[in-house]
Amino acid sequence: MSWNLTGHAWAVDLLRRDLSQGRIRHAYLITGPDGLGKQSLALGLASALLCDAPEAGSACGHCRACMLNSRATHPDLLKVVPEISGKRIRTGKVKIEAVRQLIYDVSLKPIEARRRVACLIDFDAANDQSQNALLKTLEEPPANVVVILTAESADTLLPTIRSRCEVIALRPLPPAEVCDALVTLHGIEAERADLLARVSGGRPGVALRLARDPDALAERYSTLALVKQLLLGSRVARFAAAERLARESNVDEIQATLQLWASLWRDVLLAMTDADLPRTNLDFGADIEALAREVTPAAGRQALQALGRTADLLGRNVNARLALEVMLLSWPSL
Numbered sequence: 001m002s003w004n005l006t007g008h009a010w011a012v013d014l015l016r017r018d019l020s021q022g023r024i025r026h027a028y029l030i031t032g033p034d035g036l037g038k039q040s041l042a043l044g045l046a047s048a049l050l051c052d053a054p055e056a057g058s059a060c061g062h063c064r065a066c067m068l069n070s071r072a073t074h075p076d077l078l079k080v081v082p083e084i085s086g087k088r089i090r091t092g093k094v095k096i097e098a099v100r101q102l103i104y105d106v107s108l109k110p111i112e113a114r115r116r117v118a119c120l121i122d123f124d125a126a127n128d129q130s131q132n133a134l135l136k137t138l139e140e141p142p143a144n145v146v147v148i149l150t151a152e153s154a155d156t157l158l159p160t161i162r163s164r165c166e167v168i169a170l171r172p173l174p175p176a177e178v179c180d181a182l183v184t185l186h187g188i189e190a191e192r193a194d195l196l197a198r199v200s201g202g203r204p205g206v207a208l209r210l211a212r213d214p215d216a217l218a219e220r221y222s223t224l225a226l227v228k229q230l231l232l233g234s235r236v237a238r239f240a241a242a243e244r245l246a247r248e249s250n251v252d253e254i255q256a257t258l259q260l261w262a263s264l265w266r267d268v269l270l271a272m273t274d275a276d277l278p279r280t281n282l283d284f285g286a287d288i289e290a291l292a293r294e295v296t297p298a299a300g301r302q303a304l305q306a307l308g309r310t311a312d313l314l315g316r317n318v319n320a321r322l323a324l325e326v327m328l329l330s331w332p333s334l
C-alpha cells in the first residue's frame with residue numbers, strides 16, 4: 001500500500017527499513033514547514049505500525065487494521081491535533097487535557113493491534129506545560145507504544161523532547177515534483193499546476209489548498225500587488241499600511257505576508273541577474289521585470305533583508321506595527 005504521500009521517498013524508505021528490520025524507535029519527530037506532508041507521513045507510519053500483515057515495512061492495505069485506519073477509526077491509533085483558529089492560515093493550540101488523555105490512553109493495553117500509536121500533530125503548538133506532560137511518557141515509554149510528533153522545526157520543541165525522538169526533517173520538494181502530483185493525482189491543468197507548485201514553495205499541501213480555495217489565491221494576489229503600491233506610496237501610506245496589517249492580522253498571518261513578499265523580492269533579485277533559476281511568482285512576471293529595472297540591486301537586497309529581520313523580531317513578540325513601519329520605510333521608493 002502506498003504511503004499516500006507526495007515526495008519524501010527517502011523518508012519513507014528509511015522508515016520502511018526501520019520497520020522491516022524490527023528497529024522501531026519509541027518516538028519519531030517529523031519536522032518541516034506547513035503543507036509538506038508531515039501529517040501524511042505520520043499517518044503512513046502509524047498505518048504500517050498497526051497493520052496485521054505489513055509488507056516490507058508498509059501497511060498491506062487490506063487487513064482489518066488497514067480498513068480501520070482508512071476510516072480513521074483504529075482503536076489503537078490515538079491522535080491529538082491543535083484546535084484551529086485564524087482565518088487565513090491555520091494556527092491552533094494543543095489542549096493540555098487532550099495530551100493528558102492521550103498519556104492515559106497509551107498506558108492501557110492495545111485493543112486490537114500489537115501496539116498503540118500516539119500521533120501528536122503540530123506539537124509545536126503545545127505550550128511547555130503540555131510538552132512537559134508528554135516528557136514522562138517519552139522518558140519511560142510504556143511497552144508497545146510508538147509516539148509520532150510533527151512540528152515545523154525541532155527547535156520549537158523543548159530540547160528534552162527533541163533529544164528523545166528520531167528526527168525526520170522533511171524539506172520542500174522540487175516544484176516539478178509538486179506540479180506532477182497536481183496533474184496526475186488531482187487532475188489540475190498543467191499550466192495552473194506549475195504556477196501553484198511554485199507559489200507553494202514546493203509544498204504540496206499548500207498548492208492543493210490554493211487550488212481548492214479561490215479566495216486564498218485572490219488574497220495572495222492582492223498581498224503581492226500591495227508591494228508595488230507601497231513602493232509608489234508616500235511615508236504616510238506606508239505607516240497606514242503597517243497599522244492596518246498589524247490590526248487586521250495575527251502574528252502567523254503577518255509572517256505569511258512577509259514570506260510572500262520575500263518570495264517576490266527574491267524573484268526581483270533573480271530577474272536582475274542572468275541566472276536561469278526558477279521564479280516563484282510566475283503570474284507577476286511583468287511587475288517583477290519592472291521592479292528589476294527600477295530598483296537597484298542594493299535596494300532590493302536591503303528590502304529582502306528587512307523582511308527577514310522583521311520576521312525574526314515578530315518571532316520574539318516585538319510590537320508588530322512598529323516593526324512593520326521600520327521595515328516599510330526601509331524599502332525603496334519608485
Ligand SMILES: [Zn+2]
Pocket residue numbers: 051052053054059060061062063064065066
Ligand atoms: Zn494491513
